[in-house]
Amino acid sequence: DIQMTQSPSTLSASVGDRVTITCRASQSITNWLxxxxxxxxxxxxxxxxxxxxxxxxxxxxxxxxxxxxxxxLTIGSLQPDDFATYYxxxxxxxxxxxxPGTKVDxx
Amino acid sequence: EVxxxxxxxxxxxxxxxxxxxxxxxxxxxxxxxMNWVRQASGKxxxxxxxxxxxxxxxxxxxxxxGRFTISRDDAKNSLFLQMNSLRDEDTAxxxxxxxxxxxxxxxxxxxxxxxxxxxxx
Numbered sequence: 001d002i003q004m005t006q007s008p009s010t011l012s013a014s015v016g017d018r019v020t021i022t023c024r025a026s027q028s029i030t031n032w033l034x035x036x037x038x039x040x041x042x043x044x045x046x047x048x049x050x051x052x053x054x055x056x057x058x059x060x061x062x063x064x065x066x067x068x069x070x071x072x073l074t075i076g077s078l079q080p081d082d083f084a085t086y087y088x089x090x091x092x093x094x095x096x097x098x099x100p101g102t103k104v105d106x107x
Numbered sequence: 108e109v110x111x112x113x114x115x116x117x118x119x120x121x122x123x124x125x126x127x128x129x130x131x132x133x134x135x136x137x138x139x140x141m142n143w144v145r146q147a148s149g150k151x152x153x154x155x156x157x158x159x160x161x162x163x164x165x166x167x168x169x170x171x172x173g174r175f176t177i178s179r180d181d182a183k184n185s186l187f188l189q190m191n192s193l194r195d196e197d198t199a200x201x202x203x204x205x206x207x208x209x210x211x212x213x214x215x216x217x218x219x220x221x222x223x224x225x226x227x228x
Contacts, residue, residue: 001169032213032214034214034215036152038152042220043202043218043219043220043221044152044202044218045218046207046214046215046216046217049207049214049216055216087151087152089152089154089215091213091214091215094154094157094166094213095154095166095167095168095169096142096154096157096213096215097154098151098152098153098154099151100151101151101152
């Protein structure tokens with residue numbers, strides 16, 4: 001199975017900050033990586049797929065990058081609505097594993 | 108508008124069974140692959156099962172293989188998860204989730220609001 005890790009596990013930041021979350025895969029997944037945002041009590045929301053393609057309707061301050069085993073999610077200028085937990089997921093091979101999540105909270 | 112509404116969750120004793128349902132609307136259900144993903148309280152997301160649209164091919168996470176069965180009824184626009192031999196560690200919110208595009212897509216794009224399964228004596 002492909003193992004996914006994320007760093008950091010928690011990120012404290014302020015509105016306007018540029019934040020970057022890293023996701024690593026235990027083997028190459030080419031670019032079959034998605035990023036999801038989840039707020040408490042809500043279902044996850046797809047932000048980015050194929051590592052860097054922004055889902056329709058997602059603000060352009062979100063961007064994704066990377067390939068093979070190392071990927072990043074960057075929020076260009078953190079907004080109040082962005083405080084949430086972020087998960088990466090590989091969909092290269094089943095089981096379609098998620099990373100453990102990164103919680104972005106208020107500094 | 109894509110809508111996915113899960114039902115069937117509840118309290119069940121260890122070793123018991125439960126059948127979850129997901130009612131889909133707003134799209135051609137038969138054309139899309141579907142998934143179940145779960146989340147224990149305060150924990151991360153765990154993908155547990157997939158069923159394709161056309162061939163009904165199925166995949167399972169090792170944690171549920173042999174105990175859970177995913178199925179679909181395209182005539183009723185419904186997805187199911189039959190859960191047998193339930194364990195304490197199966198306690199979680201279970202989400203129904205649809206693939207992003209038609210065909211054999213493994214990318215999940217749309218999620219229901221989830222149904223809570225509690226396994227406890």
